[in-house]
Amino acid sequence: MKKEDVISTIVYLVMLAIVILVGYFIIQTNANDITAVFNNSNAIYGFVIISLVIGVILNVALLEIGHAIGAKIGGYDILSFNIFGLCFYKVFVNEKMVTKFGFKNFDGLAGETRISPKPNKDKHNPIFYIVFPFFLVLAEFLALILAYTFIDDASSLVVLKYGLVLVTTMGGLFILYDYIPVKLDSLNDGYRYTLLVKKINTEAFNERLRIEGNIFLNKDDKNYRVFDEITDFTAEVNSLSLYNYYENNEYDKAKELLTKIIETTSKVNLQTKLDAKIQMLYILLKEKKYQDASEYIKNFDEKEMRLFKEDRLLKNLRVSIYYFGVIEKSYKIADDFSVKYLKEYKNELSLFKEKEKELFNQVIKEIEESKKIDEINQVNA
Numbered sequence: 521m522k523k524e525d526v527i528s529t530i531v532y533l534v535m536l537a538i539v540i541l542v543g544y545f546i547i548q549t550n551a552n553d554i555t556a557v558f559n560n561s562n563a564i565y566g567f568v569i570i571s572l573v574i575g576v577i578l579n580v581a582l583l584e585i586g587h588a589i590g591a592k593i594g595g596y597d598i599l600s601f602n603i604f605g606l607c608f609y610k611v612f613v614n615e616k617m618v619t620k621f622g623f624k625n626f627d628g629l630a631g632e633t634r635i636s637p638k639p640n641k642d643k644h645n646p647i648f649y650i651v652f653p654f655f656l657v658l659a660e661f662l663a664l665i666l667a668y669t670f671i672d673d674a675s676s677l678v679v680l681k682y683g684l685v686l687v688t689t690m691g692g693l694f695i696l697y698d699y700i701p702v703k704l705d706s707l708n709d710g711y712r713y714t715l716l717v718k719k720i721n722t723e724a725f726n727e728r729l730r731i732e733g734n735i736f737l738n739k740d741d742k743n744y745r746v747f748d749e750i751t752d753f754t755a756e757v758n759s760l761s762l763y764n765y766y767e768n769n770e771y772d773k774a775k776e777l778l779t780k781i782i783e784t785t786s787k788v789n790l791q792t793k794l795d796a797k798i799q800m801l802y803i804l805l806k807e808k809k810y811q812d813a814s815e816y817i818k819n820f821d822e823k824e825m826r827l828f829k830e831d832r833l834l835k836n837l838r839v840s841i842y843y844f845g846v847i848e849k850s851y852k853i854a855d856d857f858s859v860k861y862l863k864e865y866k867n868e869l870s871l872f873k874e875k876e877k878e879l880f881n882q883v884i885k886e887i888e889e890s891k892k893i894d895e896i897n898q899v900n901a
Contacts, residue, residue, distance in 0.1 A: 522832070528705040535693045542689045543568070547682060553673045554682055571683045575690030579657060580604065580630040583694060586653025587633035594648040596635040596729070599736050600624065603631040612737060627869040628706050629697055636733025637726050644726050646716060650709045654699060657691040664688045720749045724757040731760060735871045746777060750784040752792045759835075762799060763875045771803050778803075794824050795836065802839040805846060814847055834868060834876045837861040838883055845887035849894065854887055 547554075551564050558567075580603050588598055600609035607624040610617055626632035637644040664684045671681040699710040715721045727745045734740050744761045747754040758777055765774040781788075781796035797820070804813040820828060831837060837857055845854035861880060865873060 524703045524705055527702055531697055531700060531704060535696060538693060538696075539689065542685065546685055550673065550678075550682060553678050557676050557679050567679065567683070568686065571686035572690065574683070575687035576630070578687060579660075579691045579694045582656040582660075582691070583653040583698065584631045584633050586656040587635075587649055590648035590650065590652030591633065591635040593652070594645040595638050595641045596644060596646075596649065597638050597733070598633060599636055599733055600632070600634040602626040602628075602633070609634075610737065612739070625869055629694065629708075634733075634736060636729050636736075646712070646722065646725055646729075650712050650716070653709070654695060657695055660684070660688045660691045715753050718751060718753075720747060721751055721753045723747070724751075724754045728757050728760070731757075732871050748780075750781055750786045750788060752788050755781045755784075755788065755792045755796065759795065759799070760872065763872060763879075766806075766879060767875075771807060774803055775800065790823070791827070794827055795833070797824070798828060798831075798836045798839045802842060805839075805842050810847055813843070817843065817847075832860070832864055834861060834864055834870075834873065834880070837864065838876065838880050841880070841887070842883045845883070846890055849890070851887070851891060858884065 547564075547568060554567055555561050555563050584601060584603055588601060591598055598610075600607055602609075602624055605623050605626060606621075607626070608619055608621050609624065610619055612618075633649075635649060667681040667684050671677045673681075697704070698708045699713075700708065701710040701714045703711045712725075716725060724747055727747075731740075731744055742764045744757075744764065746758050746761055750758075758781065761777060762774050765771065765777070778796045778800045782793055782800070784793075801813055801816055804810075804816055817825075828836070828840065831840070837860060841854050841857045841861060844850045844857065865877065865880075868876075870876075
């Protein structure tokens with residue numbers, strides 16, 4: 521299990537614990553005051569369910585509205601606004617930008633606002649996009665303080681008071697998930713903020729938004745910026761250029777980019793360098809330098825080899841399939857990795873998934889050709 525999966529599980533357990541504590545120490549303790557308004561002791565169940573549903577819907581809306589407002593302040597165009605899959609999004613129709621509505625997947629806890637830097641602005645500040653939702657949800661806590669200050673438990677407005685408790689609790693849970701400063705199972709704002717402390721990462725963040733925005737609008741210019749300063753995030757953005765290099769068989773350019781990451785003296789994660797090494801292995805395989813590929817992978821230490829075999833990223837699974845199918849001739853292992861790849865592909869939300877699938881299909885084709893050659897050699901033997 522990956523580190524972000526472990527941390528995500530812990531966060532979910534903390535969120536569940538908070539719900540239980542609020543329910544037991546606040547809602548249950550004051551249940552008689554709440555049900556007295558309805559003159560029905562069973563009304564507490566409907567009250568809790570309705571309040572929680574309102575809390576979820578309201579807070580997801582506030583988070584995404586906050587993202588949208590912050591993006592506008594920071595100098596970005598809004599390409600899509602998605603809540604629970606219900607999405608307003610922009611497309612080009614007859615070379616004119618129009619807004620449509622439909623169901624789309626999202627990379628977030630319950631919604632996503634996709635943005636792109638305005639092309640006519642020199643500076644774009646993503647901090648507003650990240651922090652503005654926090655202040656909108658904070659308004660709920662201010663409303664709750666006012667409710668506790670002015671609403672007596674004997675009043676018929678007690679329902680509003682404890683309804684706000686549940687709504688605000690949901691807001692607090694969303695804030696906890698979204699602003700914890702570590703990487704979780706979706707791209708949360710707290711993790712984004714830790715990245716953008718470095719100026720170079722802010723530039724890389726804007727470049728990624730620009731690239732993804734163009735792909736989203738089906739006008740990919742393939743002119744991706746490559747950053748000289750290597751961080752975990754700039755390495756990730758630099759690696760997007762590999763798709764263009766692979767498409768044009770520009771393997772020397774790809775090697776130069778990957779070597780810069782692998783040999784960097786900057787402080788980066790093991791996974792960042794390993795991702796680059798795995799793609800370097802892929803290039804050797806594409807160039808049919810099978811002996812060099814066999815020697816290259818021997819330089820992977822035990823931990824790197826374990827991570828290579830356990831990796832769930834599509835780009836690295838593709839290389840695992842390639843290596844075991846062509847070098848090791850372990851077609852069963854290659855097939856197992858292919859099943860894993862297709863499973864991850866279904867859940868993949870990256871705009872690069874189709875580019876990735878094309879490379880996967882090329883790998884599968886080469887492995888099938890390798891199988892046929894082996895079968896012919898066995899017959900002739």
